[in-house]
Amino acid sequence: MKGLLYCSFILCLGLGSCNQIETTDAHDTDAPTEQAALSEMSLYNLESEWMNQENEPVKLPQLQGKVQLVAMVYTSCTYACPRIVADLKRIEASIEKYKNDEVGIVLVTMDPERDTPEKLKAFAEENKLDAGRWTLLTSDEGNIQELAVLLSMKYKNSGNGEIAHSNIITVLNPAGEIMHQQEGLGKDPDETVKSIEGLLKQL
Numbered sequence: 301m302k303g304l305l306y307c308s309f310i311l312c313l314g315l316g317s318c319n320q321i322e323t324t325d326a327h328d329t330d331a332p333t334e335q336a337a338l339s340e341m342s343l344y345n346l347e348s349e350w351m352n353q354e355n356e357p358v359k360l361p362q363l364q365g366k367v368q369l370v371a372m373v374y375t376s377c378t379y380a381c382p383r384i385v386a387d388l389k390r391i392e393a394s395i396e397k398y399k400n401d402e403v404g405i406v407l408v409t410m411d412p413e414r415d416t417p418e419k420l421k422a423f424a425e426e427n428k429l430d431a432g433r434w435t436l437l438t439s440d441e442g443n444i445q446e447l448a449v450l451l452s453m454k455y456k457n458s459g460n461g462e463i464a465h466s467n468i469i470t471v472l473n474p475a476g477e478i479m480h481q482q483e484g485l486g487k488d489p490d491e492t493v494k495s496i497e498g499l500l501k502q503l
Contacts, residue, residue, distance in 0.1 A: 338361075341478070343478070344476035349439065350437045353421040353431075365401075365474050374415055380485060384467055392433065395497070400433045407436045409436070410465060416438065423436065451470050453465065468482070
């Protein structure tokens, strides 16, 4: 699987764009158990290693078992990323009746050189992100690029501290498959909330 993912990554670089991953219908997806085999479309097949804001090692399969909202940001961003976080908080407010073990939110940095676990923890505290709900992740550049490709995220580091990037919030089902993507900033979250609630009905 890892070889296939890297081939997809190389192909996307060559074409300059990536198409959204096709996924199974949410109604056909059952909540996985620890022993359940992951589908080929699951992001949790990635074997990469990550660190969270508590400086703890994380593997993506540890995120399975609940609906996850995933977005990519970097902490020194002054325009788009704060708005992505605001959009996520708006979605979070709409689903506050659901417990932390039902819905999680994952922020992945695009700037691993500067966004250390300590920096991510400070960012989470500054933005009052509930540690029980929000997971902030960093890894090496290759792992981040690989995940970005699978999320249809495009970003380019200018080298002067600025990163040009697309703005996407992704909904993963408990098995790590992409079920919905919200693109742009300040969008009405209704469709994203409906996607989340539809998945939660399957749990």
